Amino acid sequence: MIRILKSREALLVGVILALTALIASRFPAFIDPANLVNVFTDTSPLIILAVGQAIVILTRCIDLSVAANLALTGMVCAMLNVAYPGLPIPAIIAVALILGALLGAINGILVWKLTIPPIVVTLGTLTIYRGIIFVISDGAWVNAHEMSPAFTGFPRAEILGLPVLAWIAILTAAVFFVVISRTPLGRAFYAVGGNPHAAVYAGINVGRTQFNAFVLSGMLAGLTGYLWVARYSVAYVDIAKGFELEVVAACVIGGIAIAGGAGTLMGAILGAIFLGIIKNALPVVGISPFWQLAISGAAIVIAVAFNARAGRTKGRIILKRAEVEAQA
Amino acid sequence: DAHEPIRIALVVKALGIGFFEAANDGAMEAAEELGNVEIIYTGPTSTTAEGQIEVINSLIAQGVDAIVISANDPDAVVPVLQRAMQRGITVLSFDSGVAEEGRMLHLAPSSDALIGRTIIQLAADHLPDGGQVALLSATATSTNQNTWIAEMNAVMGDYPGIEVVATVYGDDLADRSYREAVGLMQTYPDLDAIIAPTSVGIVAAAQAVVDQDMVGQVNVTGLGLPSEMAGAIESGASQSFAIWNPIDLGYAATMLAYELSVNEVVAEPGAVVPMGRMGELELDDTTTGAMANPFTYDASNIEQFREIF
Amino acid sequence: MLQPALSTTEAQDTPVLRLAGITKTFPGVKALNEVSLELYPGQVTALIGENGAGKSTIVKVLTGIYRADAGTISIDDFPVHFTSAEDATAAGITAIHQETVLFDELSVAENIFIGHAPRGRFGLIDTGAMNARAQEILDRIDAPLTATTPLKDLGIANKHLVAIARALSVDARVVIMDEPTAALSQKEIEELYELVNRLKAEGRAILFISHKFDEVFRIADRFAVFRDGEHVGAGLMADVNEGDLVQLMVGRAVDQIFPARQPNTGKQVLRVEGYAHPTEFDDISLTLNAGEILGFYGLVGAGRSELMQAIFGITKPSAGMLHIGGEARTIRSPADAISNGIVYVPEDRGKQGAVLGLPIFQNVTLPSLSQTSRHGFLNLANEFALARRYTERLELRAASLDQDVGNLSGGNQQKVVIAKWLATKPRVIILDEPTKGIDIGSKAAVHAFMAELAAEGLAVIMVSSEIPEILGMSDRVIVMREGLIAAELGRDGLSPEILVRHAAGIGAAA
Amino acid sequence: MSDVGFNQTSRDLPDRLQSPVVRAFKSWETLLLAVAIAIFITNSFLSPYFLNAWNLSDATFNFTEKAMIAFAMALLIVAGEIDLSVASIIALASTAMGFALQFDVGVVGLVLIGLGTGLICGGFNGFLVTGLGLPSIVVTIGTMSLFRGISYIILGDQGFRGYPSEFSYFGQGYVWWVISFEFVLFAVLALLYYVLLHRTNFGRAVYAIGNNPTGALFSGIRVARVKFILFLLTGLMSGVAAICLTARLGSTRPTIALGWELEIVTMVVLGGINILGGSGSIPGVVIAAFVMGLVTFGLGLLNVPGIVMSIFIGCLLIGVIALPRLWSIWRA
Ligand SMILES: Nc1ncnc2c1ncn2[C@@H]1O[C@H](COP(=O)(O)OP(=O)(O)OP(=O)(O)O)[C@@H](O)[C@H]1O
Ligand SMILES: Nc1ncnc2c1ncn2[C@@H]1O[C@H](COP(=O)(O)OP(=O)(O)OP(=O)(O)O)[C@@H](O)[C@H]1O
Ligand SMILES: [Mg+2]
Numbered sequence A: 001m002i003r004i005l006k007s008r009e010a011l012l013v014g015v016i017l018a019l020t021a022l023i024a025s026r027f028p029a030f031i032d033p034a035n036l037v038n039v040f041t042d043t044s045p046l047i048i049l050a051v052g053q054a055i056v057i058l059t060r061c062i063d064l065s066v067a068a069n070l071a072l073t074g075m076v077c078a079m080l081n082v083a084y085p086g087l088p089i090p091a092i093i094a095v096a097l098i099l100g101a102l103l104g105a106i107n108g109i110l111v112w113k114l115t116i117p118p119i120v121v122t123l124g125t126l127t128i129y130r131g132i133i134f135v136i137s138d139g140a141w142v143n144a145h146e147m148s149p150a151f152t153g154f155p156r157a158e159i160l161g162l163p164v165l166a167w168i169a170i171l172t173a174a175v176f177f178v179v180i181s182r183t184p185l186g187r188a189f190y191a192v193g194g195n196p197h198a199a200v201y202a203g204i205n206v207g208r209t210q211f212n213a214f215v216l217s218g219m220l221a222g223l224t225g226y227l228w229v230a231r232y233s234v235a236y237v238d239i240a241k242g243f244e245l246e247v248v249a250a251c252v253i254g255g256i257a258i259a260g261g262a263g264t265l266m267g268a269i270l271g272a273i274f275l276g277i278i279k280n281a282l283p284v285v286g287i288s289p290f291w292q293l294a295i296s297g298a299a300i301v302i303a304v305a306f307n308a309r310a311g312r313t314k315g316r317i318i319l320k321r322a323e324v325e326a327q328a
Numbered sequence B: 001d002a003h004e005p006i007r008i009a010l011v012v013k014a015l016g017i018g019f020f021e022a023a024n025d026g027a028m029e030a031a032e033e034l035g036n037v038e039i040i041y042t043g044p045t046s047t048t049a050e051g052q053i054e055v056i057n058s059l060i061a062q063g064v065d066a067i068v069i070s071a072n073d074p075d076a077v078v079p080v081l082q083r084a085m086q087r088g089i090t091v092l093s094f095d096s097g098v099a100e101e102g103r104m105l106h107l108a109p110s111s112d113a114l115i116g117r118t119i120i121q122l123a124a125d126h127l128p129d130g131g132q133v134a135l136l137s138a139t140a141t142s143t144n145q146n147t148w149i150a151e152m153n154a155v156m157g158d159y160p161g162i163e164v165v166a167t168v169y170g171d172d173l174a175d176r177s178y179r180e181a182v183g184l185m186q187t188y189p190d191l192d193a194i195i196a197p198t199s200v201g202i203v204a205a206a207q208a209v210v211d212q213d214m215v216g217q218v219n220v221t222g223l224g225l226p227s228e229m230a231g232a233i234e235s236g237a238s239q240s241f242a243i244w245n246p247i248d249l250g251y252a253a254t255m256l257a258y259e260l261s262v263n264e265v266v267a268e269p270g271a272v273v274p275m276g277r278m279g280e281l282e283l284d285d286t287t288t289g290a291m292a293n294p295f296t297y298d299a300s301n302i303e304q305f306r307e308i309f
Numbered sequence C: 001m002l003q004p005a006l007s008t009t010e011a012q013d014t015p016v017l018r019l020a021g022i023t024k025t026f027p028g029v030k031a032l033n034e035v036s037l038e039l040y041p042g043q044v045t046a047l048i049g050e051n052g053a054g055k056s057t058i059v060k061v062l063t064g065i066y067r068a069d070a071g072t073i074s075i076d077d078f079p080v081h082f083t084s085a086e087d088a089t090a091a092g093i094t095a096i097h098q099e100t101v102l103f104d105e106l107s108v109a110e111n112i113f114i115g116h117a118p119r120g121r122f123g124l125i126d127t128g129a130m131n132a133r134a135q136e137i138l139d140r141i142d143a144p145l146t147a148t149t150p151l152k153d154l155g156i157a158n159k160h161l162v163a164i165a166r167a168l169s170v171d172a173r174v175v176i177m178d179e180p181t182a183a184l185s186q187k188e189i190e191e192l193y194e195l196v197n198r199l200k201a202e203g204r205a206i207l208f209i210s211h212k213f214d215e216v217f218r219i220a221d222r223f224a225v226f227r228d229g230e231h232v233g234a235g236l237m238a239d240v241n242e243g244d245l246v247q248l249m250v251g252r253a254v255d256q257i258f259p260a261r262q263p264n265t266g267k268q269v270l271r272v273e274g275y276a277h278p279t280e281f282d283d284i285s286l287t288l289n290a291g292e293i294l295g296f297y298g299l300v301g302a303g304r305s306e307l308m309q310a311i312f313g314i315t316k317p318s319a320g321m322l323h324i325g326g327e328a329r330t331i332r333s334p335a336d337a338i339s340n341g342i343v344y345v346p347e348d349r350g351k352q353g354a355v356l357g358l359p360i361f362q363n364v365t366l367p368s369l370s371q372t373s374r375h376g377f378l379n380l381a382n383e384f385a386l387a388r389r390y391t392e393r394l395e396l397r398a399a400s401l402d403q404d405v406g407n408l409s410g411g412n413q414q415k416v417v418i419a420k421w422l423a424t425k426p427r428v429i430i431l432d433e434p435t436k437g438i439d440i441g442s443k444a445a446v447h448a449f450m451a452e453l454a455a456e457g458l459a460v461i462m463v464s465s466e467i468p469e470i471l472g473m474s475d476r477v478i479v480m481r482e483g484l485i486a487a488e489l490g491r492d493g494l495s496p497e498i499l500v501r502h503a504a505g506i507g508a509a510a
Numbered sequence D: 001m002s003d004v005g006f007n008q009t010s011r012d013l014p015d016r017l018q019s020p021v022v023r024a025f026k027s028w029e030t031l032l033l034a035v036a037i038a039i040f041i042t043n044s045f046l047s048p049y050f051l052n053a054w055n056l057s058d059a060t061f062n063f064t065e066k067a068m069i070a071f072a073m074a075l076l077i078v079a080g081e082i083d084l085s086v087a088s089i090i091a092l093a094s095t096a097m098g099f100a101l102q103f104d105v106g107v108v109g110l111v112l113i114g115l116g117t118g119l120i121c122g123g124f125n126g127f128l129v130t131g132l133g134l135p136s137i138v139v140t141i142g143t144m145s146l147f148r149g150i151s152y153i154i155l156g157d158q159g160f161r162g163y164p165s166e167f168s169y170f171g172q173g174y175v176w177w178v179i180s181f182e183f184v185l186f187a188v189l190a191l192l193y194y195v196l197l198h199r200t201n202f203g204r205a206v207y208a209i210g211n212n213p214t215g216a217l218f219s220g221i222r223v224a225r226v227k228f229i230l231f232l233l234t235g236l237m238s239g240v241a242a243i244c245l246t247a248r249l250g251s252t253r254p255t256i257a258l259g260w261e262l263e264i265v266t267m268v269v270l271g272g273i274n275i276l277g278g279s280g281s282i283p284g285v286v287i288a289a290f291v292m293g294l295v296t297f298g299l300g301l302l303n304v305p306g307i308v309m310s311i312f313i314g315c316l317l318i319g320v321i322a323l324p325r326l327w328s329i330w331r332a
């Protein structure tokens, strides 16, 4: 019980609740259910990407290409929709998942087969993917009026009062929760990140596990690409530019160790929600737009500092006396 | 060499923006009319001054005859443009201006005062009893939007019932603008209109109004492209909006560049420079001239223009 | 050179596993050169050899972690090929590796079963079954552990038990143990011997790697000796004595007796008064004189390393004073300690002792750069000269001084670390388990060297968990238990029994 | 005991197996230099405007400011840390200088304010990383927003302009003929950082820390202090770059130098600095700066959009690292 209370996730939940209460005390409309749904929906892309990024970071890698992958896949989906307006949504989603996974696989194969450091690989593919968007679209935007209503309507459609976009975030979290905790692959993510050297001894192929992480992260980025483009009804070269760092920030705020091997999916999701609330609350509570950037930056720094304090391992205790005190 | 084509570079804020693509069409039209003119359409991929400077550097190196620029930052590009002028290149700005010392003349799409009045007038037309309006601008640093907003504020006295409750910035990013628009509607439940004097912001705001089920309550207006705004007019999210014709703007800028570089017209206060089918441009004390009045689009004429730009 | 006492044709059984002509080359090192090895069911084969002889390398070849450049592995005379650790497990080979190969963020059960966890519905891991089976194995080896505990909550010795449990979680015909007792206390070592006997009785073939001769003679049936990547002999333990084995191993006789030392105690150099720490140790007072070797004995986990690290400025004590040469000093960092003449050879060589990615000479000069440089600018010639002086004195084996330390064997890495400290001309040298995992030849060299240093007037603290080493080397012994000093004993009347009693808290009064 | 000698070779251990010259020839820098020369030759064939002293001089502005930061960043990355807030430090330092304009502080005052702001920001990052023990990649993602955010708070939708004309020398002045002040500064800093990393005790400590921070600490290196100094240096170089860039632009906006951080990291990595710490060299970074400058300028002359250039840079980044590995795989 004490363990649960002291966990990083619980702490983060507490911070999120406190933050929400603080905002609500000044702007009661913020905790209006409709607005909360809104905030959650707005945060959904970040949540989905954070799930993918969390897996990648667990394996001691990092994927800086997620936002570029999102933008490229989104553009392809939008262009497909323009070219074949009749294409059913499931087909579009399949394209998004497959293309995203493919782009992730490119990262993965470079990390796996050529053992290039992930940050270098994804720094490279980040610029390459963005460039490809320009090449295929000739720099032109795809605007709302060119997209079919079904295409733009899908993430907005409501089921039980919640937009599909939000449901997809919930579903993603649920599926990956099972993957992480109950499949050999999920456990391998922890093993590979926690002690890659030892993972080899345990018969785990480190490179392939990292490859799988990149494919999953890419797949989720691709899915988000379609959802993003449909939600905001526009596709162009620069969508979600710089979002990759926000995704990483969400993971780390949520307690995913940047050195790999430690942290939980729940933490990453809470980290995303934390950032989402800050981002969404600031315009709503009427803070000058010029203050927003600094506030979210400060929030990241404070959250990380807090997190590191909370997560500091006390290590073992040799003195019997101290051990007794610690248990008391 | 008379046979070498005259090379006029059109440096835009960022590649891929519909408005500038249309301006490029106008430039091409002018080039065809003039003959022996080559248009180099270029610009950075994101709206930064540093990006434009790199582009201008390479244009200087290529020794183009004229640079026509819509600046991301009126001051930051001044030194590099001054260098261009020192190397004998004609420099003029259009759409979003460059500080006076960095160009020979500035072609404003319309007079700033007129635009300022138009955007508030568009909102006021549908608010006979007054009400709350909010501004959704581009980046906080973009010159033209800031000037228009200033001009608009200057005439607010003529609209006593109308209150501007907030100004927010969507950075000319679709998602950011969308979120800001949603934020506006939540913060100000009684909001009646959103004025977005930017083609990116206005589309995003219209989308947000539709998504928030606020059609009929919040009217989105401002400056936008008919092709992009057709849907918003149809859905009723926007009653009307205005814009000048970007094709004409590109055409006029090219004509001016040609006059200055080939026909050696001197751009000085009070000068009158011809610009082909667009007539003549009269330069004021800051060697700035306005092309034409903004034109208003609504349900009655949108169909006619949506295919054009 | 001694010939193998027994040729394999005389063995009663046929080997279950046979390696022939195995060669493995690393950049610049031929770690294995056409070696052969045979393991017999129901017998323990001890593999011995100096540091860097290639013992661990053959284990890694056998478990599919390395692929041999040449040679064959056959099981029951069928040739097999391993491309990963999984293949080797599937072929019935399991190993307790020299390094701890565990995962802090996973539970004990998950550590035991990672790679071959029981599956339930939809191919998902059956957590319940996994925990139950893990608990079963833990109970079988008398490990006082719960299967669901996160591994990070365990101490180092318990982690080792998990590694053993992991090796037992597959039903293997061949069990390999690479220095399994290095991190265990006496009691746990006894339990391990029992386990080995059980495995033997079940008919499994066991490969047992150790540097401890008493242990080899106690449990092994056969032996194989490697030297410099070559197979130099094999046979039955019954046919050889310790001297023979040592001769085979190092190619010469080694005087195993600890160096004779003249007590040569000089002035007091170090005095620690009332050092305390909230969780690690308390009430520590000690003195150390020039020319003296002070032994620190205790069970693994008694807090000796923590105390030494506090003296060296890594851990901050919450109270207490430290005097050097009679003057009070505050030591806030290792840099302070070094400038005060205190140096520390840590227990964890790879992580704390050496910078594995830097060349030998740079490791040696790292704390002495102010000596070799002028105004903060490097002088490579001086550095090579300094490095050469001290590595030569320690008989370092390497290809060049420019070679990365990571490519050296454990014993040679230890020499680099010691050389590094000697180059700073310290007054006090603390050696934490200086001969842990070091072969007998290097061990004797380190012991002789320690005696030499003390004779030169250096004050030496030697932390060790090996009783013979403590008895053979120390002028005085401090025994620690659970973060406290349990006893301080003079050289006279020291016996293994007294040491163990104090360390375990049984009470010397009896 | 020292006579026992069980290994004869230990007596005559050579200093090195490979002479430093041979080693240098086989190095990353050689490969990169070949790439740079190839690009130079290709460019001079593709565009008639390329081989022109003034044009080449103009082209150097594309990379000099970024390279100055890249030098300090290289040391930081060798030591196993990273600073993603550098571009935001430029923004804040430039803002501080612009703010100071109204107090008539003079050119020297402006320079000191620019450098000082850089130092303070670097010190703040350094404190968070070494004082509180936080991971630098995350800390600097946070301060990246924070520093630029402060610029926004101060500037809002305004900009600062009207820098004294002497100030513009730092960004627009020429020392001699086509040799700009910025280029000279770049060259001098390259030399300084070369000496610092490769020829001093401090540089050795940086390598040791990058290889094994614990081992370095146990060897008496003041790890936290060295890292803190590296963050200070990176902040300082961002301040220097802010001075040059502000002088070149003649104005300050909060969006100044947006997105530079990743370009700078790319430059450092392309230069052969191991992103995981522990290895790499300053000459590599210098060549990488030229490679990136040449590619963007060469393609710019062909009016290739910047984003398409970035495809080239991305491919170059991965390709240059991948090639040697592909080669060894292919040979095996
Ligand atoms: N990954 C590697 N790369 C390069 N050289 C290696 C590598 N692994 C081992 N070596 C070298 O191969 C030789 C054999 O090493 P190995 O670890 O097998 O020795 P060992 O007999 O187990 O020694 P110890 O008793 O110290 O454990 C040594 O010279 C070592 O330096
Ligand atoms: N559970 C643990 N968590 C973290 N570090 C540990 C743990 N167990 C051991 N260590 C570290 O590993 C090293 C070796 O520990 P060891 O078990 O030898 O204990 P010790 O306190 O050093 O005592 P001694 O030297 O008396 O055996 C020490 O540096 C210790 O700090
Ligand atoms: Mg070994």
Ligand SMILES: [Mg+2]
Binding pocket: C301, C304, C305, C306, C347, C432
């Ligand atoms: Mg210890």
